[in-house]
Amino acid sequence: MAVETIARQSLIGTRIAKLDAPDKAGGKTRYIGDLNLPGQLHAKILRSARVHARILRIDTSKAKALPGVHAVITAADVPWQRPIGVAKDHLPLKTDRVRSLRDEIAAVAADTVEIAQAALKLIEVEYEDLPVLTDALRALDPDAPLIHPEPHGADGTQEHLKTGAAIAYTGRPDNVAMTFDYEQGEVAAGEADSDVIVEDTFRLHYVTHCCMGVSGAIAEFDPAGNLTMYSNTQVPFLHKREFAEILGIDPARIRILQPPIGGGFGSKLDIYPFEPICVFLARITRRPVKLMFTRQEEFIASPTRQPVILTLRSGCRRDGTLTFRTVDTVHDNGAYTSWGATTPFVMMQTVSSLYRVPHCKYRTRAVYTNNPYAGSFRGYGNLQATFAVEAHMDRLADAIGMDPLEFRLRNAQDPGEVTPQGMHFRTCGLKDCLRTAAALADYPAKRREHAARQAGPARYKRGVGIASMLHVGGGAKIYPSDGCGTILKIDDFGSVTLITGASEIGQGSETVLAQLVCEELGLPMSSVRVINNDTEITPWDVGVHASRTTFIGGNSALGAARKARAKILDAAARHTGIAADALDLREGHIVEAATGRVVMPLAKLIRSLHFSDKAELVMTTFYYEPPSAHQDRQFKGDVSAAYAWATQVVEVEVDTDTGAVRLLKVCAAHDVGRVLNRLGIEGQIEGGIVMGQGYALSEELIVEGGVIRNPAFRDYKLVSAPEIPQIEVRFIETMDGEGPQGAKGVGEAPAICIAAAVANAIHNATGVRITALPFTPEKVYRALKAAERHS
Amino acid sequence: MSPAREIEFTLNGVPTRAAVALDMSVLALLRDVLGLTGTKYGCGEGECGACTILVDGKSVNSCLMFAVDCEGRALTTIEGLADDPLGARIERAFVEAGAVQCGFCTPGMVMQAHSLLSANPHPTRQEILRGIEGNLCRCTGYFKIADAIAAAARG
Numbered sequence: 001m002a003v004e005t006i007a008r009q010s011l012i013g014t015r016i017a018k019l020d021a022p023d024k025a026g027g028k029t030r031y032i033g034d035l036n037l038p039g040q041l042h043a044k045i046l047r048s049a050r051v052h053a054r055i056l057r058i059d060t061s062k063a064k065a066l067p068g069v070h071a072v073i074t075a076a077d078v079p080w081q082r083p084i085g086v087a088k089d090h091l092p093l094k095t096d097r098v099r100s101l102r103d104e105i106a107a108v109a110a111d112t113v114e115i116a117q118a119a120l121k122l123i124e125v126e127y128e129d130l131p132v133l134t135d136a137l138r139a140l141d142p143d144a145p146l147i148h149p150e151p152h153g154a155d156g157t158q159e160h161l162k163t164g165a166a167i168a169y170t171g172r173p174d175n176v177a178m179t180f181d182y183e184q185g186e187v188a189a190g191e192a193d194s195d196v197i198v199e200d201t202f203r204l205h206y207v208t209h210c211c212m213g214v215s216g217a218i219a220e221f222d223p224a225g226n227l228t229m230y231s232n233t234q235v236p237f238l239h240k241r242e243f244a245e246i247l248g249i250d251p252a253r254i255r256i257l258q259p260p261i262g263g264g265f266g267s268k269l270d271i272y273p274f275e276p277i278c279v280f281l282a283r284i285t286r287r288p289v290k291l292m293f294t295r296q297e298e299f300i301a302s303p304t305r306q307p308v309i310l311t312l313r314s315g316c317r318r319d320g321t322l323t324f325r326t327v328d329t330v331h332d333n334g335a336y337t338s339w340g341a342t343t344p345f346v347m348m349q350t351v352s353s354l355y356r357v358p359h360c361k362y363r364t365r366a367v368y369t370n371n372p373y374a375g376s377f378r379g380y381g382n383l384q385a386t387f388a389v390e391a392h393m394d395r396l397a398d399a400i401g402m403d404p405l406e407f408r409l410r411n412a413q414d415p416g417e418v419t420p421q422g423m424h425f426r427t428c429g430l431k432d433c434l435r436t437a438a439a440l441a442d443y444p445a446k447r448r449e450h451a452a453r454q455a456g457p458a459r460y461k462r463g464v465g466i467a468s469m470l471h472v473g474g475g476a477k478i479y480p481s482d483g484c485g486t487i488l489k490i491d492d493f494g495s496v497t498l499i500t501g502a503s504e505i506g507q508g509s510e511t512v513l514a515q516l517v518c519e520e521l522g523l524p525m526s527s528v529r530v531i532n533n534d535t536e537i538t539p540w541d542v543g544v545h546a547s548r549t550t551f552i553g554g555n556s557a558l559g560a561a562r563k564a565r566a567k568i569l570d571a572a573a574r575h576t577g578i579a580a581d582a583l584d585l586r587e588g589h590i591v592e593a594a595t596g597r598v599v600m601p602l603a604k605l606i607r608s609l610h611f612s613d614k615a616e617l618v619m620t621t622f623y624y625e626p627p628s629a630h631q632d633r634q635f636k637g638d639v640s641a642a643y644a645w646a647t648q649v650v651e652v653e654v655d656t657d658t659g660a661v662r663l664l665k666v667c668a669a670h671d672v673g674r675v676l677n678r679l680g681i682e683g684q685i686e687g688g689i690v691m692g693q694g695y696a697l698s699e700e701l702i703v704e705g706g707v708i709r710n711p712a713f714r715d716y717k718l719v720s721a722p723e724i725p726q727i728e729v730r731f732i733e734t735m736d737g738e739g740p741q742g743a744k745g746v747g748e749a750p751a752i753c754i755a756a757a758v759a760n761a762i763h764n765a766t767g768v769r770i771t772a773l774p775f776t777p778e779k780v781y782r783a784l785k786a787a788e789r790h791s
Numbered sequence: 792m793s794p795a796r797e798i799e800f801t802l803n804g805v806p807t808r809a810a811v812a813l814d815m816s817v818l819a820l821l822r823d824v825l826g827l828t829g830t831k832y833g834c835g836e837g838e839c840g841a842c843t844i845l846v847d848g849k850s851v852n853s854c855l856m857f858a859v860d861c862e863g864r865a866l867t868t869i870e871g872l873a874d875d876p877l878g879a880r881i882e883r884a885f886v887e888a889g890a891v892q893c894g895f896c897t898p899g900m901v902m903q904a905h906s907l908l909s910a911n912p913h914p915t916r917q918e919i920l921r922g923i924e925g926n927l928c929r930c931t932g933y934f935k936i937a938d939a940i941a942a943a944a945r946g
Contacts, residue, residue: 021886024894025901027829027869034828212833212841212895212929262831262895263929295834506893506930679889683935687892690932713838713927721920721933 005596006586011519012741015679018511019530020260020504032216032230032259033292040218041070041109043281043291044116045274046123047301048098048105051134051706052145052370053127055096060106062122068115070285072123074106078280082246084271087177087337089148092246092273092280098127099147099335100370101706102301104273109281109289132370134706136309136332139175139367147335147368148172175368177333180344182362182635184352184420190324190359194315196399198392203772204308204384206701207694208299209377210718213262215302216292217275219282226253227279232261234268234505235543236535242271247279258533264505265691266376267302269545270338274301299711303375304701306340307332308384312351314392320402320410324359327351327388331366333373340374341366343381345478346471348635350385353419354470355393355411360420370706376545378688379752382471383695390467390756391771394763404447404466404760405438413470415734422629422636425643427734427744429671430468433647436669436730438466441649447764454767459657462664463765466649467756473673473744474642474736475626476546483625484553485539488517488560490568490618492610494588494603496523498560499531501541502553507747508680509549513557515677516740520561521568522585523602539621547745550676551642552626554740559622567618572605627738642736642744645671648689648753650725652761659781661762663693663725666754670729673736673744681746685729688750694719696755700774800861802827803871811858817851818842820858821868829869829898833927840926843899843906844868850906852925869898878905881943888939892930900926904940913944 023029060072075081075093084090094103106123110116131145138144148171191197218230227247233239236256244251261268274291282289293301309330315323327348333341344364352360397407413419415428438444446464453461475482487499498517504510510530518525531537541553565585572590573580576599584593588602609616626641651665666689675681698717702709710716735742755773762780763769768787770779795810802825811820818835821827821844830853833841837852844853845867872878881904884890891897900923907914907922914922919937928936 015889017886017889018891020894021889021891022882024891024897025882025885026873027898027901029894030828031831031895033832034822210927210929212831212839212893212927214832261893263893265929295836295839506895508892679935683889683892683931686932686934687930688932691929712836713834714836718927718929719932720924720927721937722917722924724920724933727934 004598006589006591006598007596008584008586011515013675013678016511016515016525016677017679018508019514020510029260031213031262032218032232033213035218035230035259036290037218037220037288040288040290041111041285042113042116043107043109043278043289044113044120045104045277046106046120048101048103049125050098050127050129051101052130052132053098054130055094055098055105055125056128057126058106059124063108063119066115066119066122068111069108069119070287071109071281072106072119073280073284077284080248081276081280084242084246084273084276085336085338086270086342090273090336092276100372102372104277107277107281109285132706134370136330136367136369139369140365144175146172147175147370176365177337177368178341178366180348180364180635182348183360185359187324187326187359187361191315193317194323195318196396197313197315198395198399199311199313200391200771201309201311202388202391204310204387205773206304206307206372206703207699208302208304208701209263209265209267210716211263211265211267214293214295214298215274216290217278218288218290219279220288221282221286226255228255228257229279230257230259231275232268233258234264234503234545236503237501237540238543239271240535243279246276256535258503261505264544265378266380266545269376269543270303296711299716300708303338303340304372305377306343306374306381306384310384310388312388312392314396316396316400318400320400320407322355322357322411325351325357326361327363329364331364332371333366333368334371335368336373338373339376347381347385349421349423350382350389350470352421353413353423354389354468355408356413371703372708378691379748382469382752383755386467386469386753387756387759387773390753391759391769394760403444405434405444408434408468422638423643424638426738427642427673427736428645429732429734430645432732433645433669433671434468436732437647437649437667440667440728440730441651443649450764454765459655461654461656461765462651463654463761463763464649464651465757465760465764466647467753467760468645468647469749469752471644471749471752472546472640473551473644473746474640474738475548475552475628477628477630477639479542481625482542482548482552482628483623484541484556485623486556486560486621487539488564488620490564490606492603492607494527494601494606496521496528497531498528498557499538500553500557501539502532502549503544504532505544507549507684508677509553512550512677512680513553516554516558517561520558520565523588527588547644547747547749549745550743551739551745552624554743556622556624558740559624560620563620563622564618567620568602568605571609572599575605575608576600641738642673644744644746644749646749646753648757650754650757650761652758652765654762654765654780656766656784659777659779659784661697661775661780663697663758665726667728668750669732670746670749671732671734671744672746673739674733674742675731676741676743682729684747685750686727689727689754690719690724692751692754693725695751696758696773697775700776796859798859798862800863801865803867813859815858817844817853817856817858817861820861821853827868827870831895831898833895840903841896841899843902843926845902845906848909850903869902872901872905877908880946881905881908884939884943888935888942890931890935890939896926896928900928900936904943907940908944916941
């Protein structure tokens with residue numbers, strides 16, 4: 001044997017290339033748009049031409065007569081369709097009323113995309129305009145037009161209610177889709193205890209995910225009526241269940257296949273009308289149907305980040321102790337309810353628990369309007385809440401004449417703390433994050449220097465800004481289970497197949513899960529294959545959201561690997577006569593733990609198990625359920641098994657002649673528990689920071705009177721390569737006791753506090769505080785000029 | 792359906808003939824007629840760079856070029872790059888530097904990097920970032936893409 005001894009080497013913390021990267025770099029990866037099935041038809045959707053209107057008549061006869069058209073459907077053709085979405089207030093094909101410009105009225109399946117497009121133009125729709133409501137505050141007026149006033153069926157009557165068809169929901173007497181009220185302590189007592197109180201109203205804008213791959217779906221029924229969906233969903237098992245409800249069929253008859261996806265970021269967390277519509281067309285035509293968005297459609301018909309009008313009132317004592325916070329927010333829900341309406345779950349955590357606040361009151365109303373509707377988006381409300389909270393941390397510090405870093409350190413959470421909202425911070429690196437990021441950026445000194453130059457004559461002014469964030473890092477228990485299943489199988493060549501419920505959406509989860517398994521089984525990365533894209537094969541998982549996959553999927557993979565390891569070492573002990581606990585697995589071999597002396601190759605041991613008269617497989621399963629709890633009705637509870645922390649300090653340069661703001665540098669310190677794949681985690685942090693930069697400085701979906709004015713990359717400004725800042729990232733390793741190898745989830749964290757830090761930096765540079773995003777040149781210029789007039 | 796015309800061109804070194812509609816883009820020719828799906832549709836209006844290919848060695852947004860204009864030209868797509876030493880080096884550098892996340896922009900980025908390094912074998916960091924400014928990436932923040940291109944330039 002060539003190898004006599006093998007030293008123990010750990011993969012944890014090393015730089016591991018993504019398993020899927022070679023195919024992706026070579027253009028070999030097949031995304032949903034790259035797939036085609038034999039006999040496939042192409043679908044297109046007719047959307048509303050009005051923002052708010054009654055549908056009086058739809059005539060599809062000319063479209064149906066176009067050669068190459070196989071089906072043209074409206075709500076009347078699918079009377080069995082059921083409402084979708086978080087509040088089940090959204091029929092895929094609209095019946096009697098359109099409530100926003102994205103509303104789906106009809107759909108075509110044709111031989112080609114071009115024929116389907118041509119057919120759309122032949123569909124005649126007659127509308128009767130209704131009063132338009134696009135101002136979220138106005139939605140609360142007693143005389144505001146109602147967006148969901150009454151039950152409605154396919155025929156525009158309430159007849160379906162008598163027949164029991166579950167296609168309608170009961171309308172509302174007002175425009176309030178959801179409310180969230182939370183309270184801790186007594187705010188009046190907090191106010192009385194305050195030396196300083198500040199109040200501002202913050203306006204957070206529309207942005208959208210801009211995944212580079214547009215949305216799409218392929219649906220196919222087999223002759224027995226079983227549905228196969230090719231889907232970009234981030235939540236395959238929830239999707240399967242929801243499709244079963246929509247179609248009224250047994251979930252067992254639905255298989256979801258997930259081709260690699262061109263970006264997720266939360267956008268694929270809900271079911272959207274195009275998906276059931278694609279299935280309706282496949283059912284009706286008995287052919288595979290493919291539906292792909294154009295980029296313009298992607299802008300118009302994708303969910304947005306939740307726009308919010310947020311009024312925050314905060315107080316502190318002269319000694320730098322926070323006393324209270326009250327928050328009153330209005331969420332523009334848009335025409336239908338998706339996950340955006342539920343972002344207060346996350347927002348109130350930041351308000352109540354990023355820093356210690358004894359008294360806190362939080363109120364949210366999510367209101368229906370005729371605007372686009374908001375979904376989930378990386379950070380899930382936390383960018384909005386952090387923007388407000390961190391602005392006030394600076395304002396309060398300035399009001400009492402304390403350095404903002406010192407003020408934050410005084411109020412920062414410590415490990416072991418249980419907050420009034422019920423979150424238990426078993427590990428907490430916030431103070432380390434604050435000190436590390438501030439030191440990297442030379443924050444207090446630079447802030448003083450820049451402030452001293454505020455009033456000077458220079459055209460270009462620099463400023464530094466600090467902001468921190470708290471986010472779930474150990475899953476989020478919002479469903480009865482927050483778990484993930486794993487099946488692990490070792491073949492007689494010593495190779496491992498890791499079958500996991502956790503989906504890969506580009507974030508690198510399959511690589512990190514494989515890494516955890518290899519670490520446990522002493523195998524090289526090349527000996528693992530990951531299966532994670534077929535609900536027929538993979539065990540259940542709640543989905544990719546809440547930064548949970550490394551933590552939850554990782555613990556699940558680790559559990560399965562540990563069982564396999566025990567099984568292998570037991571067998572090796574029987575085979576060799578050496579005690580199991582004196583053996584180890586290294587580089588595909590069984591070795592003596594103490595010396596590293598090679599005992600036998602792993603593959604040989606596995607073969608000896610297969611090819612014996614008591615044949616045995618090494619195949620294990622594990623289901624990991626994190627030790628977290630649901631929030632109670634008061635929104636209190638320890639919803640995550642771990643919490644992630646970060647501080648980011650940014651430096652900006654403001655051109656006071658044009659209002660243009662350049663992000664020069666970001667110094668970031670992240671409590672990540674432990675670094676698993678250094679290459680992967682750096683990529684997550686860097687990409688998140690630039691996504692936060694876009695939110696802060698350039699991205700805005702301009703919605704006027706319910707119309708999206710800039711549905712193109714030409715006018716919706718993503719950050720491009722020359723605009724990225726210098727960046728320095730430090731990882732704070734708090735070694736979380738529950739995390740896989742000590743790690744926490746960090747997928748959302750890096751995007752969360754950039755905008756807040758940039759706001760504080762602009763203030764440091766100019767003395768002007770801007771409470772609305774994004775900081776476009778025009779907005780900044782106007783704010784600077786307004787401040788000049790007032791001074 | 793607009794009228795079709797037959798064109799001849801070289802695709803990844805192979806003489807190729809295709810019948811194309813007059814209003815067809817090169818992107819549609821590659822993906823829908825010839826089945827080469829490595830070149831991606833991201834926006835269809837030349838803003839994202841996901842459909843970048845090389846035409847006579849220069850990078851082009853294939854969504855903005857008419858297929859009929861391929862007549863007599865040499866096209867290189869991501870599928871043809873693996874046989875090219877520089878192309879293979881760039882692909883390997885993208886993998887090793889962590890420049891790939893969802894990967895949807897990656898083929899276009901790799902093609903653009905090839906165009907950049909062919910014209911300027913030893914670019915500065917700023918030249919690299921300028922060189923890929925027409926290619927959007929939503930995942931990486933471009934840092935590791937720039938690292939990869941710099942590594943490929945080093946050889």
